[in-house]
Amino acid sequence: MNFAKVAPLLLLTTACVPAAEPQFSGSTAVVQPVRVSPPPSPSPTVEAAQPRPAAFSFAGELEQGGWIRGTVPGGTVEALLGAERLAFDAQGRFFAAFDRDASPATKLTARLADGRTIASPLAIAPRDWEIEHVNIARTPGGVSAALMKIRQPELDAIWNARLKETGAQGWRQSFIWPVTGRISGRFGSQRIYRGEPGSYHSGIDITTGTSGTPYVAPADGVVVLAADDFSLEGKLLIIDHGQGLNSAFLHSSRLYVKEGDRVTQGQHVGDIGSSGRATGPHLHWSLKWRNARLDPLLFTGPMH
Template sequence: MRAALAGALLLAGCVAPPAREPALPAAPAPAPIAQPPAAPVVRIEGPAIQGGLLHGQVTPGATLTLDGRPVPVAPDGAFVIGFDRDAPPAAVLVATRPGTTLRQETRLPVAPRDWKIERVDAPYRAGRTSEEFAALRPGELAQIVAARAMRTDATGWRQRFVWPARGRQSGWFGSQRVYQGQPGSYHSGADVAVPTGTPVIAPADGVVILAAERPFTLEGNLLMIDHGMGVSTALLHLSRIDVRVGDHVRQGQPVALSGATGRVTGPHLHWGLQWSGAKLDPLLVVGVGP
């Protein structure tokens, strides 16, 4: 009897548990909904003004134009744009996403400037040109044009520029004489009155794109530095140039000595600044006087 009861209990302990329903496979995650590409975004630092240089940022990979002209853009989307002394009152900046028709159009009002105009009650007389000037000038201009067309790996355009020399500002960008209603050429840079032999430094990092081997007829000993993205410096009337074409220079590095070469009335340094052919006011770019 006891054996039969023990066997029954043993059999009861070996009864299999009830079968469970098989687990259902997990539902697949929903596929992400593809978002259509968005139009590029453009940000500009500061207002546009005649003779000014602006920094900006655009969606990386986008292309830019300013009034239909291409604007160089760095891989991170940074760029600069400049406005000539005689820039019209408005400009249009267009950013386009490559491979699409998506674009952002930004209209920029360009503030006018009050230029230093001197009206002279005398007829305009163009300067006489000698046979030597007529023979030399085309070649000099060709060198300047070729230098400005060079593209380098310079990144000085990202920096805050400094004056290439310290002294009294004796010539102002944009100033002009008008002779009985006929305007003469305007001053395309800033002059700093310094004695011959004053050290001249690079206003920003760059690559030398022109170092005159002999004085030019107007500019004298001319040194040009590319700062990248279409921004370039021209230093005129030097007594000595201490760098060569292709040299990489750092901001603040001595590159020349001031002088009175070329067509001048006294020793001084002329600093010309351009962006893609637009003449800029160094006083606006640096922000303080020399």
């Protein structure tokens, strides 16, 4: 197998992550299935018929904000990364990832059909994040009731979209940059206000200088949300890549796809803009696996 290298939400902006996740109202956050045509059935392969090794095999970026792809041991009926249950396909292939604030040690665990357990310890390298200390206090006050009346349905829609399972296979691909330009905001960067940590930047900002620049899908997937006018994100696109991995693109000036559409890597899906709460035209691209926020740069490699 080829494991080639590939690369809930703040009430004020989904481009940043608060110290504690917001609570989502149970009355509105109802998960709906995505209506898409089923992918073509794969042809039988020799790989599917061959027995798998009695150990985990994997490769990727074992650091905060990174990821791995691999294969579970033969005979596995349940697999975990730490306490997080993993999904794996008929050939035992899985995807897993590590949050920006992931602990330095975790492990993969497999429970086999015969009752045995196989564990594989993992060391997750820490990152030296871009931290700015500001000698001013954070702005006091919370979110107003008027804003929350608008914002809560948007948060629920984003939450539900990221829960959808579409069977997409983009997680198996080497990711590409959706657009090239100047990186104006890096994943994980954070301000400290007189010793009080602010929210960290949950994605990567790419600036091309003009509105209307096309951007493309970084990998195959299914559109699970195409929102036209969210208060903070503006025109927001979320693409599911399968196995719990998804991309979000904020502040677009135009979207060319709709919910339920299957997209292929390199397909033109939107144009860069400054919709929502943005200071200028740029593309904010973020990646999540389950509730872990990931660094897009670790999926694509340096921009050329």
